[in-house]
Amino acid sequence: MNNYDVIVVGSGLLGLSTAYHAQKSGARVLVIDRGSVAYEASSRATGYLSLRADDPDEAPLAGMAEKLWDTLDEELGYPTEWTQKGRLWVAFSDKQVEELKGTYKAFTRADFGFELIDADACRKLIPILSPETRAGLYTPRSGHANPQRVSQAFAWAFQDHGGTILEHTPVYSVIEEAGKVKGVKTKSGDLYAERVVLCAGGYNAKLLEPFGVLFPVATVRLEALVTTPLPPMYEVGFIGLNGLSIRQTRRGNLHANGGPHEWVDVDADSEPNKPNTPIVRNLVRRMIEAFPVAKGAQLLRTWAGVLDITRDQKTIIHRFDHPEGLLVAAGAGHGFGMAPAIGIAMSELTLNGATNAPIKGLGLERFSTLSPNWKAEKQWHAGSYNT
Amino acid sequence: MSGKRIVIVGASRLGCEFALAARAAGHEVALVDEHPQELKNMSFDAPYFYGSGLPASLSDETAAFDNVLSSNEPLLECVENEVDVKVGVVAWGAFHNAANSQHIGTPKVGVVSREGNELLEYDALVLATGSRDFVPSFKGWELPGVLGGKAATKLLVSYQCFNGSNCLVLGTTSLAVEFARAARERGLDIAGFVEPTSAFRAGQADEAWAREQGIPIHFESVILEASGTDKVSSATVVRLDGEDDKSEVTCDTICVAIAELPNIELPAAMGCGLEFAEAIPAWVPILDANFQTTVPDVYWVSTFNDVDDQVARALAAIDGDESRSAVQQKRTAEGTNPAEYINLWVSKLSETGGTGVILCQCETVTRGEFLDLQPPRYLKSGLRHPHDAVTGGDVGPKISQDLLKRMTRVGMGHCQGKRCRDEAAILLSQRFGVPLKDIKPGSYRFPVRPIDMALIAAEDDDYHTREKWPHWMHEEVVPESVAGSAQR
Numbered sequence: 106m107n108n109y110d111v112i113v114v115g116s117g118l119l120g121l122s123t124a125y126h127a128q129k130s131g132a133r134v135l136v137i138d139r140g141s142v143a144y145e146a147s148s149r150a151t152g153y154l155s156l157r158a159d160d161p162d163e164a165p166l167a168g169m170a171e172k173l174w175d176t177l178d179e180e181l182g183y184p185t186e187w188t189q190k191g192r193l194w195v196a197f198s199d200k201q202v203e204e205l206k207g208t209y210k211a212f213t214r215a216d217f218g219f220e221l222i223d224a225d226a227c228r229k230l231i232p233i234l235s236p237e238t239r240a241g242l243y244t245p246r247s248g249h250a251n252p253q254r255v256s257q258a259f260a261w262a263f264q265d266h267g268g269t270i271l272e273h274t275p276v277y278s279v280i281e282e283a284g285k286v287k288g289v290k291t292k293s294g295d296l297y298a299e300r301v302v303l304c305a306g307g308y309n310a311k312l313l314e315p316f317g318v319l320f321p322v323a324t325v326r327l328e329a330l331v332t333t334p335l336p337p338m339y340e341v342g343f344i345g346l347n348g349l350s351i352r353q354t355r356r357g358n359l360h361a362n363g364g365p366h367e368w369v370d371v372d373a374d375s376e377p378n379k380p381n382t383p384i385v386r387n388l389v390r391r392m393i394e395a396f397p398v399a400k401g402a403q404l405l406r407t408w409a410g411v412l413d414i415t416r417d418q419k420t421i422i423h424r425f426d427h428p429e430g431l432l433v434a435a436g437a438g439h440g441f442g443m444a445p446a447i448g449i450a451m452s453e454l455t456l457n458g459a460t461n462a463p464i465k466g467l468g469l470e471r472f473s474t475l476s477p478n479w480k481a482e483k484q485w486h487a488g489s490y491n492t
Numbered sequence: 493m494s495g496k497r498i499v500i501v502g503a504s505r506l507g508c509e510f511a512l513a514a515r516a517a518g519h520e521v522a523l524v525d526e527h528p529q530e531l532k533n534m535s536f537d538a539p540y541f542y543g544s545g546l547p548a549s550l551s552d553e554t555a556a557f558d559n560v561l562s563s564n565e566p567l568l569e570c571v572e573n574e575v576d577v578k579v580g581v582v583a584w585g586a587f588h589n590a591a592n593s594q595h596i597g598t599p600k601v602g603v604v605s606r607e608g609n610e611l612l613e614y615d616a617l618v619l620a621t622g623s624r625d626f627v628p629s630f631k632g633w634e635l636p637g638v639l640g641g642k643a644a645t646k647l648l649v650s651y652q653c654f655n656g657s658n659c660l661v662l663g664t665t666s667l668a669v670e671f672a673r674a675a676r677e678r679g680l681d682i683a684g685f686v687e688p689t690s691a692f693r694a695g696q697a698d699e700a701w702a703r704e705q706g707i708p709i710h711f712e713s714v715i716l717e718a719s720g721t722d723k724v725s726s727a728t729v730v731r732l733d734g735e736d737d738k739s740e741v742t743c744d745t746i747c748v749a750i751a752e753l754p755n756i757e758l759p760a761a762m763g764c765g766l767e768f769a770e771a772i773p774a775w776v777p778i779l780d781a782n783f784q785t786t787v788p789d790v791y792w793v794s795t796f797n798d799v800d801d802q803v804a805r806a807l808a809a810i811d812g813d814e815s816r817s818a819v820q821q822k823r824t825a826e827g828t829n830p831a832e833y834i835n836l837w838v839s840k841l842s843e844t845g846g847t848g849v850i851l852c853q854c855e856t857v858t859r860g861e862f863l864d865l866q867p868p869r870y871l872k873s874g875l876r877h878p879h880d881a882v883t884g885g886d887v888g889p890k891i892s893q894d895l896l897k898r899m900t901r902v903g904m905g906h907c908q909g910k911r912c913r914d915e916a917a918i919l920l921s922q923r924f925g926v927p928l929k930d931i932k933p934g935s936y937r938f939p940v941r942p943i944d945m946a947l948i949a950a951e952d953d954d955y956h957t958r959e960k961w962p963h964w965m966h967e968e969v970v971p972e973s974v975a976g977s978a979q980r
Contacts, residue, residue: 254899383596
């Protein structure tokens with residue numbers, strides 16, 4: 106009854122994507138979560154595919170994800186609202202133009218096409234851009250989807266293949282015997298599997314502590330909002346150098362994310378508290394500065410999520426030799442778009458011990474000299490507040 | 493004496509009573525009330541179900557202010573007693589230090605008026621947010637002329653601005669009779685009462701009044717359909733016991749006065765713990781013996797709290813006087829077993845009206861599409877949809893409305909579920925056999941009313957916020973807009 110081939114801890118997008126692919130490959134998979142499906146990072150994501158053109162280790166995985174997105178609706182059988190019209194970074198001041206040029210330089214290290222464009226070209230892509238627009242950095246690749254739909258699509262598709270999701274069930278530890286994983290200890294008793302995949306965001310660190318692993322992830326609370334629906338205006342993913350990302354949803358709402366960011370702790374027993382703060386008013390102000398037409402809309406809904414940032418802001422995909430059968434994955438604040446690829450990589454690593462997905466350089470080895478005090482040193486410890 | 497800063501949300505009878513008592517005790521009191529609302533904001537059907545047939549004369553704001561104030565005597569008394577009365581002001585959010593949000597400083601309420609927004613710091617926050625209409629769907633319920641009993645009474649008595657002249661009333665509750673009496677006093681006609689049981693719910697005296705007035709009472713009946721081209725012109729009433737026994741009732745207004753439910757958006761969204769009160773039936777804030785919610789210094793006073801001296805008790809707690817004996821919290825709603833009454837309406841309307849009736853007006857989703865968990869029509873069709881709304885394994889809630897709204901968008905429209913969330917939960921309960929208390933309600937979010945972007949935008953975007961915001965990984969700065977100037 107309580108035996109599975111694979112137990113995935115965490116029902117966020119990474120966990121669900123991993124579970125979906127493993128179940129589809131024939132394994133019996135359980136996804137377990139202390140809270141509800143996709144209620145932390147996955148419900149707060151902007152919904153962009155981040156082409157990590159500045160990072161030679163991540164760029165190939167992002168490229169793999171890009172191809173998967175094209176057919177994801179058909180693959181899963183549920184709508185994701187994927188739109189591939191590119192992404193546009195926009196500068197609104199001379200200072201931001203300089204930053205944009207720096208970003209451009211970093212992005213040319215990979216072979217995704219990026220170009221610096223002038224204000225008029227920016228307005229061809231987003232006609233509602235402010236008159237203050239100075240310049241943009243555009244890539245026709247990349248795109249965006251509805252994060253809640255995507256998470257739910259993976260969850261339902263996983264269940265359609267016979268997978269099981271257990272919500273509201275805290276996991277306290279990974280059970281190990283003689284160097285091998287045996288399962289997990291939960292609030293509702295022990296559950297057994299010879300392979301356990303940790304996709305629990307910041308809580309990964311706590312589950313890995315007993316194995317002497319310093320897992321370099323910090324959790325941060327971020328806020329998001331949507332306006333009432335507006336007529337269709339643009340389709341690219343907008344990133345303002347004034348500090349917020351805005352996409353227009355298929356329904357017409359403007360959906361925005363941005364700082365500041367409060368670093369938090371997570372525990373085993375409950376979904377972290379995710380309150381909004383008055384800072385949503387500053388987000389609104391920035392949205393109006395970028396898109397003056399937003400003045401004509403209403404603020405409809407705000408919410409917050411927690412997401413996980415790794416020490417080097419790069420994805421972690423790792424399979425442990427000791428104990429055998431233990432694996433871990435973490436996004437790094439931009440895991441959403443890469444999740445379809447990460448799920449395949451994790452599923453293959455879990456079931457076969459190897460994968461053809463381009464995950465070189467994404468293991469934990471790169472942190473071998475990490476200071477145990479890294480969070481405090483970086484001011485990423487709980488309670489620290491960054492704008 | 494040095495008074496505390498008390499902010500009261502809601503100039504209801506209880507809100508005003510609290511304000512006066514707190515002033516008398518020497519506190520500094522601000523009383524915030526969203527009425528008179530702007531006409532366009534009323535179209536979001538909050539706090540009441542105004543429907544789409546609002547009179548254009550409501551746009552005369554001077555008249556609206558005069559009428560709303562002059563019809564609220566306790567509020568005028570508050571003005572005279574130096575309560576800082578803020579009318580036409582929405583308390584859109586409230587903020588306090590809590591887990592994962594440690595930089596708020598002094599607790600504060602976000603308020604927004606026609607001019608802009610500000611944050612009011614408080615020592616105690618009293619939520620007297622009143623109740624709202626429960627209006628289940630039926631064919632034609634989106635037509636101008638359909639509105640809730642609370643909305644109808646408010647428009648008639650407070651705004652003194654009402655479009656209809658011949659009103660069919662659904663339900664025979666005290667609210668239904670209150671509206672009917674107010675309407676008759678103003679010379680309007682009541683085309684009838686529609687009641688699914690064989691008893692007049694408000695009681696014999698009110699039933700006798702209705703008969704004396706010559707108002708037809710359709711017992712053991714529900715509405716099948718509201719008809720009209722651009723406005724309600726008639727209603728089809730169907731008997732539940734007879735076979736296909738329908739009658740047409742001529743009317744220009746359909747007042748739905750089946751039940752009222754507590755307004756909990758603000759306490760829910762600010763993180764007050766909730767519990768399900770079977771007697772109402774609705775989610776309400778968990779309260780201690782002094783009506784304090786689980787958030788410190790936040791109190792909830794309500795006619796749904798079945799205690800006479802709640803104002804005195806809560807005020808004593810704010811004053812630090814804990815001498816009063818503990819009181820058992822009881823929740824009540826008008827009449828016997830309102831839960832059964834609400835359930836009866838929803839199930840009979842569903843049985844007679846079928847699955848094709850629009851459940852979610854904002855997103856145009858039918859009952860059938862919702863219960864089958866269909867994606868919305870603007871997404872491409874032909875994809876699968878899950879066939880079972882029940883989740884959660886053997887622990888936790890059995891159905892999550894949040895999960896369903898992600899798929900169907902029911903509850904995600906501009907009314908934010910104010911029209912549909914309760915009926916949606918009841919329909920789920922009836923369809924999947926899960927008790928209402930096991931249906932996790934959709935999250936409540938700030939702002940509790942949609943707010944013009946230009947009004948909610950921060951004016952106090954200080955230098956640090958402005959310059960440091962985009963570089964959030966690197967430096968620690970608490971912006972003034974979060975902490976307030978005192979915390980810097």
